[in-house]
Amino acid sequence: xxxxxxYDDTSGTDAAGTSRRRFLTYLMAAPTLAVAVQYGxxxxxxxxxxxxxxxxxxxxxxxxxxxxxxxxxxxxxIVIEVDKAGKVHCALPREEVGQGITTAVAMLIAEEMDVxxxxxxxxxxxxxxxxxxxxxTGGSNTMRSVYAPTRTAAAATKARLLAxxxxxxGVPISRLQLRAGLVVGEGHSIPIGDLTQAAASPTxxxxxxxxxxxxxxxxxxRPQNRKDARAMVTGQLKYTNDLEPVPGxxxxxxxxxxxxxxxxxAIVNEAAIKKMPGVRALAIIPTGVAVLADxxxxxxxxxxALEVTWNAxxxxxxxxxxxxxxxxxxxxxxxxxxxxAVEGEFDFAFVNxxxxxxxxxxxxxKATGGTVWAGMKSPIVAAQFIEDDLGLPxxxxxxxxxxxxxxxxxxxxxxxALEAARISKAxxxxxxxxxxxxxxxxxxxxxxxxxxxxxATLAGGDVVRFEHHVASVETDFRHGLxxxxxxxxxxxxxxxxxxxxxxxxxxxxxxxxxxTIKSPYNFGPTTQMLNEANLPMHTGSFRSVYSANTRGxxxxxxxxxxxALGKDPVAFRxxxxxxxxxxxxIKKCGELGAWGTKLPSGFAxxxxxxxxxxxxxxxxxxxxxxxxxxxxxxxAAIVGDYGxxxxxxxxxxxxxxxxxxAISTTLRAGLHIDKGLALEGSYSQFHFARQKDAPxxxxxxIMPATTGEPGGAGELGLPSAVGAVANAYAxxxxxxxxxxxxxxxxxxxxxxxxxxxxxxxxx
Amino acid sequence: xxxxxxxxxxxxxxxxxxxxxxxxxxLRDKLGxxxxxxxxxINVCKACTSHLNGKAFNPCVTDLRDVAGKDVxxxxxxxxxDQLHPVQEAWLEQDVAQCGFCQPGQIMAAVALLKRTSNPxxxxxxxxxxxxxxxxxxxxxEAIKAAAAKMATPVAGPAAGGPSVPxxxxxxxxxxxxxxxxxxxxAAALAAAAATRLLRDADETEA
Numbered sequence: 017x018x019x020x021x022x023y024d025d026t027s028g029t030d031a032a033g034t035s036r037r038r039f040l041t042y043l044m045a046a047p048t049l050a051v052a053v054q055y056g057x058x059x060x061x062x063x064x065x066x067x068x069x070x071x072x073x074x075x076x077x078x079x080x081x082x083x084x085x086x087x088x089x090x091x092x093x094i095v096i097e098v099d100k101a102g103k104v105h106c107a108l109p110r111e112e113v114g115q116g117i118t119t120a121v122a123m124l125i126a127e128e129m130d131v132x133x134x135x136x137x138x139x140x141x142x143x144x145x146x147x148x149x150x151x152x153t154g155g156s157n158t159m160r161s162v163y164a165p166t167r168t169a170a171a172a173t174k175a176r177l178l179a180x181x182x183x184x185x186g187v188p189i190s191r192l193q194l195r196a197g198l199v200v201g202e203g204h205s206i207p208i209g210d211l212t213q214a215a216a217s218p219t220x221x222x223x224x225x226x227x228x229x230x231x232x233x234x235x236x237x238r239p240q241n242r243k244d245a246r247a248m249v250t251g252q253l254k255y256t257n258d259l260e261p262v263p264g265x266x267x268x269x270x271x272x273x274x275x276x277x278x279x280x281x282a283i284v285n286e287a288a289i290k291k292m293p294g295v296r297a298l299a300i301i302p303t304g305v306a307v308l309a310d311x312x313x314x315x316x317x318x319x320x321a322l323e324v325t326w327n328a329x330x331x332x333x334x335x336x337x338x339x340x341x342x343x344x345x346x347x348x349x350x351x352x353x354x355x356x357a358v359e360g361e362f363d364f365a366f367v368n369x370x371x372x373x374x375x376x377x378x379x380x381x382k383a384t385g386g387t388v389w390a391g392m393k394s395p396i397v398a399a400q401f402i403e404d405d406l407g408l409p410x411x412x413x414x415x416x417x418x419x420x421x422x423x424x425x426x427x428x429x430x431x432x433a434l435e436a437a438r439i440s441k442a443x444x445x446x447x448x449x450x451x452x453x454x455x456x457x458x459x460x461x462x463x464x465x466x467x468x469x470x471x472a473t474l475a476g477g478d479v480v481r482f483e484h485h486v487a488s489v490e491t492d493f494r495h496g497l498x499x500x501x502x503x504x505x506x507x508x509x510x511x512x513x514x515x516x517x518x519x520x521x522x523x524x525x526x527x528x529x530x531x532t533i534k535s536p537y538n539f540g541p542t543t544q545m546l547n548e549a550n551l552p553m554h555t556g557s558f559r560s561v562y563s564a565n566t567r568g569x570x571x572x573x574x575x576x577x578x579x580a581l582g583k584d585p586v587a588f589r590x591x592x593x594x595x596x597x598x599x600x601x602i603k604k605c606g607e608l609g610a611w612g613t614k615l616p617s618g619f620a621x622x623x624x625x626x627x628x629x630x631x632x633x634x635x636x637x638x639x640x641x642x643x644x645x646x647x648x649x650x651x652a653a654i655v656g657d658y659g660x661x662x663x664x665x666x667x668x669x670x671x672x673x674x675x676x677x678a679i680s681t682t683l684r685a686g687l688h689i690d691k692g693l694a695l696e697g698s699y700s701q702f703h704f705a706r707q708k709d710a711p712x713x714x715x716x717x718i719m720p721a722t723t724g725e726p727g728g729a730g731e732l733g734l735p736s737a738v739g740a741v742a743n744a745y746a747x748x749x750x751x752x753x754x755x756x757x758x759x760x761x762x763x764x765x766x767x768x769x770x771x772x773x774x775x776x777x778x779x
Numbered sequence: 780x781x782x783x784x785x786x787x788x789x790x791x792x793x794x795x796x797x798x799x800x801x802x803x804x805x806l807r808d809k810l811g812x813x814x815x816x817x818x819x820x821i822n823v824c825k826a827c828t829s830h831l832n833g834k835a836f837n838p839c840v841t842d843l844r845d846v847a848g849k850d851v852x853x854x855x856x857x858x859x860x861d862q863l864h865p866v867q868e869a870w871l872e873q874d875v876a877q878c879g880f881c882q883p884g885q886i887m888a889a890v891a892l893l894k895r896t897s898n899p900x901x902x903x904x905x906x907x908x909x910x911x912x913x914x915x916x917x918x919x920x921e922a923i924k925a926a927a928a929k930m931a932t933p934v935a936g937p938a939a940g941g942p943s944v945p946x947x948x949x950x951x952x953x954x955x956x957x958x959x960x961x962x963x964x965x966a967a968a969l970a971a972a973a974a975t976r977l978l979r980d981a982d983e984t985e986a
Binding site for chain 1: 874875877880882907911913
């Protein structure tokens with residue numbers, strides 16, 4: 017048995033800062049929390065490698081920053097209610113978009129309170145402005161940020177129920193227990209629902225509030241299926257578009273410009289449109305012309321029949337080639353190599369988030385304020401922004417958070433809610449807004465295109481220096497920390513949405529880059545830097561933000577370094593891993609996926625590794641690239657170490673999702689910007705993977721607890737899989753992939769720009 | 780406004796709307812049946828997949844007038860009261876859904892596939908085009924295989940008569956290729972005849 021301090025000593029690479037942070041975290045979580053994991057150096061870990069100085073993301077990552085920002089309101093974050101039927105409720109101030117956080121939080125509550133999981137219901141809280149910087153769902157931070165507060169709140173609730181039981185029975189608290197929703201002891205058995213009133217008394221004599229030692233967990237850490245799955249498979253789960261929270265909701269669609277950020281000059285045929293079946297109103301808004309009708313089908317017909325003249329947009333002359341030129345121009349050159357070098361220049365295209373549920377929102381805005389309903393990961397700033405935009409007083413708009421149909425970063429922003437609110441105010445009626453797929457793909461946000469210069473310098477059979485200069489179109493972080501002050505600080509100005517605010521944006525981007533990007537290898541002095549090109553386009557964080565491209569490119573170079581040094585890529589990664597946890601995961605994944613299996617010509621294995629947010633993962637894929645234009649990943653093996661896994665079943669889901677994202681964006685899915693707008697308009701053109709592109713065999717292994725604190729989960733799986741897929745393709749085809757997606761022709765007839773037409777489908 | 784009448788999940792419904800209104804919006808905006816989702820409107824994401832007279836169809840590209848007098852089943856009509864369809868049960872057991880938005884369509888597509896062939900090959904499953912942006916494809920595959928086994932199992936056994944010709948629709952014959960049958964799919968094959976019977980029963984119940 018050893019404690020965390022001992023673990024850090026064993027690893028020999030982490031600085032003292034890590035220990036201090038963990039100590040603070042533990043103190044917050046519970047004085048009794050302890051971790052019992054024995055670490056030894058793995059075979060294959062050499063000590064001759066050139067160590068890398070600790071990087072920022074190792075000592076203080078984005079998640080730590082978000083947790084710190086939430087500290088002042090942490091005691092208000094989780095509110096647990098027990099009703100008279102003994103059911104436990106918690107309205108979680110985070111957004112569920114498929115990560116399984118409501119199930120994981122229910123598990124924490126059931127574990128800590130000793131009530132059946134079936135009796136715990138976790139819903140989504142509306143925007144709670146008093147939480148300030150503590151209602152942002154991003155940075156893979158939900159379970160990291162709610163783990164301690166949820167357990168503490170649940171333990172306090174349990175302590176109150178036990179105290180009430182003691183009061184009722186006369187038995188001392190120390191001789192009572194909570195078991196399966198009953199307070200039991202000395203022959204008594206009282207359902208907790210019968211004790212709620214007494215337990216709520218402010219004068220109740222309380223016992224100590226102690227959270228469980230994780231070694232006593234019986235639910236947390238064991239695979240659990242999603243609690244909301246039955247509602248999903250029966251069609252009963254209500255997404256925003258399925259809700260009718262107020263009567264008389266008009267269906268709204270927006271006719272959008274032929275270029276990004278173009279604005280309306282004039283409507284040519286307003287009278288004719290208003291005569292169309294079901295059409296109720298038109299309104300010019302900053303993003304186009306809103307059409308309101310009885311059904312979305314009718315709104316769509318009218319939107320397509322509209323004739324509108326447009327003013328120019330903000331990037332009308334830009335296409336993928338011109339944007340690449342800009343990125344190359346802003347990227348800092350690497351300078352002359354000081355010895356043997358392995359180098360690569362990489363390009364990644366724009367990628368649409370493409371969640372299945374397009375931007376959708378309901379708004380009911382009156383003269384004095386109102387309500388918006390949408391899947392929102394930053395509901396506080398959404399409401400504040402809408403208040404400012406519509407000239408309404410602070411606190412007058414309520415943001416109701418609905419479960420979202422996917423996000424992948426998209427719902428950090430509230431574009432739909434803002435637009436619905438503008439339309440509702442303009443027409444004076446409650447509205448339900450839906451973006452068409454074409455609009456969502458062309459005018460919705462996307463992962464920014466990026467350009468990468470990577471170099472490893474070799475000397476004496478070793479890597480002695482590692483450099484990576486990233487140039488990216490600026491990523492929009494104007495959601496800030498989910499609250500208006502930091503959102504303004506992150507503003508870079510977009511005439512269609514937000515008034516230009518000076519400064520702040522570059523600082524915010526650099527902070528995110530510096531607090532998420534690190535090299536997991538001892539490659540000597542390591543430089544990773546971000547250079548941004550400010551193009552007023554609709555961007556936003558995409559799953560794993562900078563890591564998918566940045567670390568993905570690095571994993572490709574890692575394979576090339578190993579080859580230059582005559583080493584096996586998996587053994588090489590183990591040898592250079594900064595942390596024994598990393599080495600263990602790499603080794604386990606190699607075993608799980610049978611690394612080194614002899615395969616026929618045209619088939620190959622590929623390997624990738626990634627560490628972020630206190631977690632790490634390795635991915636091994638097998639690819640069939642006998643036809644290099646039609647590759648298929650046929651098998652995958654993935655291993656994840658999450659420090660303290662809460663729901664391994666959910667973690668497997670997230671890794672599977674990351675793998676599919678990687679297969680898609682590495683091989684075939686990207687956007688062609690052409691004269692200021694993406695050509696891709698639907699899934700028939702933006703080639704996100706389908707069943708025929710997905711592996712038929714996937715093995716996933718979640719490591720048992722290693723650190724005692726949950727690491728990030730949602731974004732982890734993508735960058736390693738990008739490396740694995742690209743490396744497998746490289747090995748199978750004998751090429752060096754440098755531009756992504758690898759197979760990227762315009763193999764479709766684009767929809768006519770500016771019409772938003774989707775009725776006729778060129779395939 | 781014209782009126783169109785059809786059977787929806789076992790009940791006769793009437794809609795007052797233009798005949799060229801797509802069934803998706805008739806269902807969602809006129810009838811309040813929201814299981815079928817909008818994902819593209821042009822039949823390329825398949826999130827709205829439902830059944831018309833027992834076969835998969837996509838309401839987003841089907842005009843209201845074309846379902847008049849016919850039998851429409853959406854995800855809401857798949858379970859018999861609280862008794863889930865074996866495909867829904869398999870979806871729960873495999874914990875398929877992440878965001879869940881595409882899953883009604885995925886399930887309806889899987890049910891339609893299993894009606895055509897009780898023992899689908901990997902190639903058959905590959906042919907399902909429904910997009911899952913969360914990337915749950917592998918679990919969907921496993922759930923379809925588990926459902927096939929589940930639908931075969933109740934009357935499976937040596938007495939079931941052994942392998943027989945599966946109920947495969949024309950054009951749905953498994954492609955030859957390096958497909959590897961799983962244990963689950965193999966078990967299903969043993970009871971293909973029984974499964975076919977069960978599926979036909981299901982067809983009749985739903986019709």
